[in-house]
Amino acid sequence: MLQGLSELAIQLTQFLTPRYIFDILWSTQLGIIVGMLPGLTATMGVALMTTLTYKFATDHAVLILICMYVGAIFGGSRTAILINIPGTPANAATTVDGNPLSKQGRAGEAMGIATTGSFLGSLFGMTMLAVFTPLLGNAALNFLSFEFFWLTIFGIIICGSLTAPKDPLKGWISGFFGLFVAMIGMEGMHAYRRFSFGNVDLAGGIELLPAMIGVFGFSEILMVMKQPAIKIVSNKIEKVIPYPREVLKYWGTIIRSGFIGTAIGAIPGVGEDIGAWVSYDFAKKTSKHPEEYGNGSIEGLMAAETGNNAAVAGAIIPVLSLAIPGSAPAAVLLGAMLIHGIRPGPLLMIENPEFVYQVVAMVLLATCAMFILGLLLIKAFVKILLIPRQRLMPVIFSLCIIGAYALSSRIFDIWIMAVFGIIGYGMKEMDYPVAPAVLGIILGDLLDQNLRRSLILSKGQIIPLFTRPISFFLVLLIFFTIVSRMRWFKLLWESVITKVKK
């Protein structure tokens, strides 16, 4: 533990130079602006910055991306509170109590509490990141291809279940569709071009970043332009900085939401929005004043914002230890690390252990920058919300074009962005969650390699895929995740609970 702390201190001091501090501040502020604006998501912000920081040094690029990520997840709380529209999906739970507080003339107080909750949640998540990444990485050293195969399937299933709670079938369809998309192009063992139909560009496969920018950027632009224009009434913002006693009153909620947010964030592909909602629900169920929830509960607001920002660091835990993203922005971060030559996964703690502590230091610095900027510059940057969408959306689309093009300089990637934007729009209209599809694209190659390797190792026998202890555990998890969403199982479970209670 002491060695870890000293390593963290070393990495932290390396970032305390004027150049790095300047980059931390502007990228966190840009993240806050991205998060604030409906139509821009954290994923898109991180994806665009990935291509734009391609030529930067690795630590510089990853620092900017983490600052953008942390800032964007926090930034959405501004619009959630002021105009009842979450800037990012992660801030949906913030609207429930944030906007009522704003309507009561307590917008500044709400934003101060949201900022403090985000800060504390992020710090909590960062601590969990430092503790659990090495532990999970060490445990993953026991994983063979059998376990990695089931882990990818589990990631798709759990992501599909949690992102489409009312209709998990659509979540699973989305996930497996994403896995199929990852099969397009040259495969890794024999260099055979799958599903390219003679097209040279398709033979190169579907690049992750253009597809993500399309699904999260272009589709969002289409959704925003389809809706009628929102009339934004500027609210008076007065007292912002909360008193310490106001915050410490909810210490139990903060710690619980921090745990929940981090744990939910670490589940593959699930993300900050679920972290916020689950934290909020738990806070409401355990609150002494549940009747205040939905009417401007400070505790509810604190729980939501602590949960979503704790999920940011939580989502980075599986990125570093398993090379499996915990959320869509974390998926882009994973892609960025691979582009810059970092190999996340179980071997990271052996090959490049200082990188883990670098990332912890980056999260800490981004969190501090978010806290300072969030409290000091609220009134100034809220004016950005007054920009009409017909002026903002074409600019965002221009950035989508540059983002899709910058990495490989191919017009084909821009078309991929456009096509996936239309697909993403269609999916959203028909209630298919897009996160599992994106996770499928990311995990497709891992699934492909590991299933074939497993079959080679077992000489075509399927039994070893089920009988290895960790594999068996994962299979059981997958089975129960699927079965628990079926009506007959829910009825059976309820009847069992009723009988036990009697």
Added chain:
Amino acid sequence: MEPKRMDKADFVTSLFLSSLGLTVFVLSIRMPTFKELGANPYSAPGIVPAVLGIILFILGIVLLLRSISRKGYYIKVSFNGIISLFRRKSIRRLIIALFLSIAYVQLLGKMNYFLLNSFYILIFILAYELDFRQNIIKQKKKIIIALSEAFLIAGSIALVFQYIFLVRLP
């Protein structure tokens, strides 16, 4: 989307998904195994896509059966229905954004990026801000402001990304 319309949409998408799954499976089993080159048969490129094809097919069938049980197969397409769909303001807003964006992508690489970007931003703003029922000349102030904004923004984007981020522009 309303539940009844969603059931119809699910019926159509389930047909597409099952067809896609079946097609993927058939194409996958036709892929070479490279056995003649001494490759391990379990490393064949078609194995994983074939499994995914079967899964997509099964999920498509489950969705199809569910939509049938909810009478999603009862789809009535009429000319008047299509006309009234396109008369909706939300659909028109969507089509404008989609058309302009796809046209922009189509013209990329065929003309100067700065000019193309400026025109795209200008036309996008005017498409939503101009009132075409009124005299356009009377709205020249809006046009001039939009023109200035478009050129300023397009110029800034080109300068920032080309010279600060050192990114190649299309």
